[in-house]
Amino acid sequence: MSEVITIGEPLVILASKDMDKKLEDVKTFQRLLGGAELNVSIGISRLGHSVQYISQVGDDPFGKYVKKEISEHNVGTDYILEDNEHWTGHQIKQLVSKGDPDTFNYRKNSAASYLTSEIVDKIDLSDVKFAHMSGIFPAISETAENTFRKLFKKLIDNNVKTTFDPNLRPQLWSSEEVMRETINNLASMANIVLPGINEGKILMGSSDPEKIADFYLKGEQTETVIVKVGPDGAFVKNKNGETYTVHGFKVDHVVDTVGAGDGFALGVISALLENKPLKSAVLRGNAVGALQVQTPGDNDGYPTPEELKAFYEKESVAE
Numbered sequence: 001m002s003e004v005i006t007i008g009e010p011l012v013i014l015a016s017k018d019m020d021k022k023l024e025d026v027k028t029f030q031r032l033l034g035g036a037e038l039n040v041s042i043g044i045s046r047l048g049h050s051v052q053y054i055s056q057v058g059d060d061p062f063g064k065y066v067k068k069e070i071s072e073h074n075v076g077t078d079y080i081l082e083d084n085e086h087w088t089g090h091q092i093k094q095l096v097s098k099g100d101p102d103t104f105n106y107r108k109n110s111a112a113s114y115l116t117s118e119i120v121d122k123i124d125l126s127d128v129k130f131a132h133m134s135g136i137f138p139a140i141s142e143t144a145e146n147t148f149r150k151l152f153k154k155l156i157d158n159n160v161k162t163t164f165d166p167n168l169r170p171q172l173w174s175s176e177e178v179m180r181e182t183i184n185n186l187a188s189m190a191n192i193v194l195p196g197i198n199e200g201k202i203l204m205g206s207s208d209p210e211k212i213a214d215f216y217l218k219g220e221q222t223e224t225v226i227v228k229v230g231p232d233g234a235f236v237k238n239k240n241g242e243t244y245t246v247h248g249f250k251v252d253h254v255v256d257t258v259g260a261g262d263g264f265a266l267g268v269i270s271a272l273l274e275n276k277p278l279k280s281a282v283l284r285g286n287a288v289g290a291l292q293v294q295t296p297g298d299n300d301g302y303p304t305p306e307e308l309k310a311f312y313e314k315e316s317v318a319e
């Protein structure tokens with residue numbers, strides 16, 4: 001039983017401790033936990049909401065670490081299966097003084113990529129108000145894509161509100177064309193679509209936020225599109241043609257940009273769960289994104305309710 005549900009692949013992140021070193025030259029790594037949809041789950045839980053994370057890990061030390069950490073973050077593990085034939089996915093990540101870090105994935109044939117669609121029949125949606133879906137899980141294998149689509153259909157049939165973050169990972173797709181077609185098709189199944197401007201450029205050929213929004217508003221289930229425009233915040237357009245921009249927050253020192261988009265998604269979802277208006281939810285998305293980029297891990301900057309309140313006070317804004 002939970003308010004939120006999501007599906008994804010957890011990754012053990014081996015984060016470099018050697019500043020600005022190429023991945024092949026790094027000598028010391030720190031073990032952290034990541035995976036976009038897991039990041040969202042961790043942040044939702046930190047803000048006091050219940051969440052179940054659907055996935056599969058290997059019967060290996062990384063799988064055991066991942067499951068233990070997930071429980072410690074108070075994220076539900078009811079739908080995390082164990083596969084004793086495949087290993088848990090992992091990733092190595094650079095430490096950079098500026099820009100986005102280089103990453104390399106060891107996730108081909110991972111345990112999560114073998115999560116079959118039978119799991120979907122076992123999922124109880126009775127208390128679920130939101131499901132967060134992202135373009136990563138359907139990219140990791142055909143099996144994962146089938147499971148993802150079956151879940152999406154069940155969510156629609158049960159009137160569960162859905163958010164969809166394209167989360168482009170070109171290295172996981174067989175071609176850019178397959179990525180574009182699949183992601184755009186999946187986006188049309190979601191109520192709220194959360195593309196970034198760079199993703200818009202790749203997926204529909206424009207970096208104009210309104211054009212991106214208009215493109216995704218054609219989706220069958222889509223009611224609202226929120227386009228992330230980086231430090232400037234986010235542009236919102238809904239089916240009624242209403243548009244507005246919600247400002248971002250200035251960050252003096254960016255430590256690591258990874259996890260900011262997930263922070264945005266969880267900020268929006270958690271605020272909507274608390275019946276805040278969409279504008280406030282988008283502001284919270286921007287706030288959580290800004291907090292996340294100030295920390296080295298993929299999810300360690302997500303706030304508790306008290307930390308979020310303190311951030312708003314410091315920024316002199318009200319939600």
Ligand SMILES: O=C(O)C(=O)C[C@H](O)[C@H](O)CO
Pocket residue numbers: 009011033034035036037039091103136169258259260261262298
């Ligand atoms: O889930 C992935 O593909 C990752 O690369 C791990 C990170 O935690 C994720 O990118 C953050 O969005």
